[in-house]
Amino acid sequence: MSAAAAPAHAAATLRPGAPAPTTPDARVAGAMKGFAREIGALSAFRLESCIHCGICAEGCHYYIATEDPQYTPIWKVEVFKQAYKREASPLAPLVRLLGFKRAVRADQLEQWQHLLYDSCNLCGRCSLICPMGIDVTALIEQARSAMFEAGLAPPALYHRAAHQRETGQPEATAEPLREQLQAIGERFEVPLPIDQDAADVMLCVSRTDIEHYPAAVAALARLMQHLGVSCTFRSAALVAENYGYYAGAKDWQGEISRRLIEQAIACGARTLIIPECGHAYTALRWEAADLYGGPLPFEVLAASEFLAAELAAGRLKLRRAAGPTVTFQDPCQLARRGGVEAAPRLLMQAMGIDLREMKNHGAFGFCCGGGGGVINIASARPLHYRTMETKMHEIEAAGGEVLLTSCSDCRYTFDDAQAHFPGAKAPASLLELVAQHLDDQRAPAGKPA
Amino acid sequence: MDLLAFARGPALTIALLVFCAGVLWRIVGFALLRIRAERSRARASFAKSAIEGLLATLTRSWPHREFIARTGAGEALGYSYHLGLFAVVLLYVPHIEFLGSLLGFTWPGLPSTVITALSVLTATIFLGVLFRRVTNPVMRMLSNFDDYFSWVVTMSVLVTGLATSAHFGARYETLLAIHILSVDALLIWFPFGKLMHAFYIFPSRAINGAVLARKGAAS
Numbered sequence: 218m219s220a221a222a223a224p225a226h227a228a229a230t231l232r233p234g235a236p237a238p239t240t241p242d243a244r245v246a247g248a249m250k251g252f253a254r255e256i257g258a259l260s261a262f263r264l265e266s267c268i269h270c271g272i273c274a275e276g277c278h279y280y281i282a283t284e285d286p287q288y289t290p291i292w293k294v295e296v297f298k299q300a301y302k303r304e305a306s307p308l309a310p311l312v313r314l315l316g317f318k319r320a321v322r323a324d325q326l327e328q329w330q331h332l333l334y335d336s337c338n339l340c341g342r343c344s345l346i347c348p349m350g351i352d353v354t355a356l357i358e359q360a361r362s363a364m365f366e367a368g369l370a371p372p373a374l375y376h377r378a379a380h381q382r383e384t385g386q387p388e389a390t391a392e393p394l395r396e397q398l399q400a401i402g403e404r405f406e407v408p409l410p411i412d413q414d415a416a417d418v419m420l421c422v423s424r425t426d427i428e429h430y431p432a433a434v435a436a437l438a439r440l441m442q443h444l445g446v447s448c449t450f451r452s453a454a455l456v457a458e459n460y461g462y463y464a465g466a467k468d469w470q471g472e473i474s475r476r477l478i479e480q481a482i483a484c485g486a487r488t489l490i491i492p493e494c495g496h497a498y499t500a501l502r503w504e505a506a507d508l509y510g511g512p513l514p515f516e517v518l519a520a521s522e523f524l525a526a527e528l529a530a531g532r533l534k535l536r537r538a539a540g541p542t543v544t545f546q547d548p549c550q551l552a553r554r555g556g557v558e559a560a561p562r563l564l565m566q567a568m569g570i571d572l573r574e575m576k577n578h579g580a581f582g583f584c585c586g587g588g589g590g591v592i593n594i595a596s597a598r599p600l601h602y603r604t605m606e607t608k609m610h611e612i613e614a615a616g617g618e619v620l621l622t623s624c625s626d627c628r629y630t631f632d633d634a635q636a637h638f639p640g641a642k643a644p645a646s647l648l649e650l651v652a653q654h655l656d657d658q659r660a661p662a663g664k665p666a
Numbered sequence: 667m668d669l670l671a672f673a674r675g676p677a678l679t680i681a682l683l684v685f686c687a688g689v690l691w692r693i694v695g696f697a698l699l700r701i702r703a704e705r706s707r708a709r710a711s712f713a714k715s716a717i718e719g720l721l722a723t724l725t726r727s728w729p730h731r732e733f734i735a736r737t738g739a740g741e742a743l744g745y746s747y748h749l750g751l752f753a754v755v756l757l758y759v760p761h762i763e764f765l766g767s768l769l770g771f772t773w774p775g776l777p778s779t780v781i782t783a784l785s786v787l788t789a790t791i792f793l794g795v796l797f798r799r800v801t802n803p804v805m806r807m808l809s810n811f812d813d814y815f816s817w818v819v820t821m822s823v824l825v826t827g828l829a830t831s832a833h834f835g836a837r838y839e840t841l842l843a844i845h846i847l848s849v850d851a852l853l854i855w856f857p858f859g860k861l862m863h864a865f866y867i868f869p870s871r872a873i874n875g876a877v878l879a880r881k882g883a884a885s
Contacts, residue, residue: 266867269810270740271805272741275737289807307694347726350873351870352874352877507702509705511705513706553883555881579884580883
């Protein structure tokens with residue numbers, strides 16, 4: 218079984234100023250370098266532990282939708298398993314001597330681009346199903362890093378990562394993001410503190426929200442105002458998303474995270490709040506400290522997590538109001554990979570929402586299909602829509618009148634799918650709903666932590 | 667030296683040496699790789715993560731409710747032949763006597779008729795496992811020499827054991843020698859292939875469980 222052919226885009230994926238891995242040998246050398254850099258005892262153990270049972274396929278929505286074996290999650294790292302066993306495992310000399318594993322070829326790497334980027338959302342469902350307990354998703358992340366070093370990150374992710382590394386935002390905009398933020402504040406008549414010298418909380422923004430869902434940005438600001446939180450955006454580090462993470466560019470991911478970290482330190486923030494964006498949460502909450510080289514001197518919280526804590530502390534007062542029934546889409550990086558499963562439900566409960574859960578929800582929910590940068594890759598769209606069918610059926614069966622989520626990429630993915638799935642529900646933001654349910658009659662008590 | 671003496675003498679000694687050295691090397695090999703420090707702020711304490719990790723060694727044996735419909739049959743097949751193998755290896759009286767001579771203590775076994783029935787059942791399930799591996803597109807794609815050779819080595823122990831207990835096809839001593847040689851072969855192959863999962867499965871589950879628990883994520 219071979220992977221689907223991937224578009225060749227060698228020149229487009231070269232790193233500025235870096236040696237160009239355009240020849241087959243250079244591609245393989247780059248991949249092996251990236252792979253060797255990422256491999257550690259934990260990854261080696263994961264690679265060694267696989268018993269080829271194929272059960273991970275049953276957790277993956279790409280396999281479930283297509284029944285195409287190439288979408289088996291562990292198969293997506295097969296070339297790197299091959300490389301590990303031949304080059305780095307305890308039995309590597311014997312494996313080479315007996316010819317059990319061939320050297321990885323450049324054409325294999327090119328074929329695997331489709332499996333590692335177009336057909337994986339890094340959603341982590343496969344990691345929950347593996348009977349050996351292998352975190353397959355962590356292996357796929359590392360394989361992406363090797364692909365990036367080979368010059369095989371998809372252009373859509375590569376260029377955004379490169380741009381974000383250089384400028385702090387993944388794409389050029391006609392108007393600077395700072396001005397766009399100010400305009401959102403004026404339009405929604407809410408103060409958006411920017412570049413305060415000191416603040417307890419630093420806020421950042423999802424680029425998707427600025428572009429498509431400005432009300433979500435205003436909602437976050439309104440909630441901060443209501444809670445009386447000393448907070449600020451920092452124009453030098455506004456964007457929460459990290460395209461270095463999507464592309465597998467570990468160095469760039471670190472640089473992009475560092476920009477936010479340094480700004481949070483500069484304003485003395487004790488908390489960095491991630492807006493509704495699952496992958497931004499993973500990149501900053503779980504991976505940033507490792508790339509930064511030490512513990513972060515502030516805590517990183519998802520917006521829903523922060524609000525649930527405020528609710529529990531009695532500082533956030535929400536009105537209970539009869540409204541439409543709701544089905545909630547758990548963002549994978551929050552609910553499954555990040556442990557933020559209860560927080561949105563506590564908020565919904567406080568608002569008196571009648572929640573109609575999907576068959577697979579919480580840590581076991583299916584990805585919206587847009588995660589892992591897939592929503593940015595145009596060539597992945599046909600497969601992406603096919604894969605979304607599982608999710609769309611579950612949403613329909615759950616029966617909520619409103620589809621709610623706490624991730625702007627999930628939201629954008631469902632919005633984008635509207636044309637493809639006639640009658641599909643338009644998604645809404647949990648953050649915006651919370652802001653609409655603020656109990657303005659009751660003053661918040663005390664300052665937040 | 668006759669075949670039986672060879673099988674349970676020098677052959678077994680060499681097989682055990684290869685087994686012990688190989689297993690040790692496969693495990694020490696990880697220690698030679700670096701272990702990355704986790705620098706993010708943990709959601710759960712080290713103790714809680716460790717306990718969750720240990721619990722995961724058990725809880726991963728049973729698929730999550732959400733997955734049972736898709737994986738239950740395959741997992742039941744897999745676990746049933748493992749249980750059959752354990753029962754036959756550890757509860758057959760001649761095996762207990764042999765292991766007792768090495769360990770210095772023994773334990774109660776099952777009647778040989780029960781063991782024979784279990785062996786036949788286990789071998790049948792094991793055939794089913796092979797059938798599934800070659801007919802299931804995912805498993806066929808993932809499979810390599812290691813999968814098939816490990817199957818052959820394990821099955822040969824089961825079949826020769828059955829033949830020996832049934833005195834089928836040759837003198838008992840010859841059959842026993844062949845059975846012990848098949849065990850020697852299994853011990854020699856063990857550290858080179860997927861049979862190592864016997865040593866990896868619980869640490870693997872525990873580590874992943876602890877890593878996820880540290881984040882407060884489901885495992």
